[in-house]
Amino acid sequence: MTIETVDTLVVGAGQAGVALSEHLSSCGVPHLILERHRIAERWRSERWDSLVANGPAWHDRFPGMEFPDTDPDAFVSKEKVADYFVAYAEKIAAPIRCGVDVKEVQRIEGRPGFRVETSTGIIEAESVVAATGPFQRPVIPPIVSGDAPVMQMHSNSYRNPAHLPEGAVLVVGAGSSGVQIADELARAGRRVYLSVGPHDRPPRAYRGHDFCWWLGALGKWDIETPAAGAEHVTIAVSGARGGETIDFRRLAARGITLLGMARAYENGTLTFAPDLADNIARGDANYLSLLDEADAYAVRNGLDLPEEPSARAIGADPSCVTDPILQLDLADAGIGLIIWATGYAVDYSWLKVDAFDERGRPRHQRGVSVEPGLYFLGMPWQSRRGSSFIWGVWHDAKHLADRISTRRKYLAHHYASAKRESENA
DSSP states (O other): OOEEEEEEEEEOOSHHHHHHHHHHHHTTOOEEEEESSSTTHHHHHSSOTTOBOSSOTTTSSOTTOOOTTOOTTSOOBHHHHHHHHHHHHHHTTOOEEESOOEEEEEEOTTSSOEEEEETTEEEEEEEEEEOOOSOSEEOOOTTSOTTSSSEEEEGGGOOOGGGSOSSEEEEEOOSHHHHHHHHHHHHTTOOEEEEOOSOBOOOSEETTEEHHHHHHHTTOTTOOSOOTTOTTOOBOOBOGGGOBOOOHHHHHHTTOEEEOOEEEEETTEEEEOSOHHHHHHHHHHHHHHHHHHHHHHHHHTTOOOOOOGGGGOOOOOOHHHHSOOOEEETTTTTEEEEEEOOOEEOOOTTEESSOBOTTSOBOEETTEESSTTEEEOSOTTSSSGGGGSHHHHHHHHHHHHHHHHHHHHHHHHHHHHHHHHHHHO
């Protein structure tokens, strides 16, 4: 069997893999990127039709290229995001091989490097980078059994209202995906229930600047360690219809019934925690605290920004909050579908190396694994809060490329020294 050899093998050609390719090339590191589908495939086939980026075009991009023919303040459609990464890969001549599935990676015993089994053959690489990102395996909590008389799907399978069965819909999850899908269904005339858990609720924009700008100006994108218990906080923000601040009271006014966190299911009835009012209040507090910080920043730095007192107006709680539904008979409510907008988990089962803790999480420092020659890229909080965002992964990729290049030079020195000793023997 012919074995292909490469210096650095990158697994995944999404935003992380493309970003890393640019920096590896700048460092003179030969590399190959394997992608089992197309470049940035998840943007095309694992997101709903109307999805747009949650950050404006001026922010959610790589430094080396703007979105073509796009208003910098626009929220770019998912297809244009995928096209952007394809164009960027062409621009930097990224060595990407599509249609190749990486099945297993094992360390080569007795020397540096890894043996990589792929769908097209064996590759040996000095270094391997897992650039598969944080959205690998959809997570559906084991609340409603699979044999329950109701259709269930994860949000990654949702496309548009027309493709769903008739009847009311329960959306579980109040992050960006959940609220946007619930709102879209309600606008399409569906009866919608939305299960709301703890969340942060930033303003879409305030005093003339998008919240992405405010997080940058306030230094929040560069926070290196999340607060205790905040590693996976749900963020309710949307770029849909030009961008708007998520307001659960406004969603209720449009006919969406808000519920607390889904807790248990038995005999056709779902039980919800009595935490809806607290969850809404927590989101309000997060929202107002960011306004406070923004106002203080503007004063301290003498910024002439338009006042926006109306942004602090918080409406009255709707009846579904003041008198919450704690039990819901799905059949009586006419619910024929549950959409679980409950996030994702990583899947590194293909990495057969000692690089994970007891919970299956990579043991690393800024993406540099405890397993020499193995690296991770695109993880949330890899080096800072912004690590899993488009611009953030670009900066993390630069750090990894530097580390890979440095290790490569040390190994080259070793091999050169060994060669000289052999020649002089």
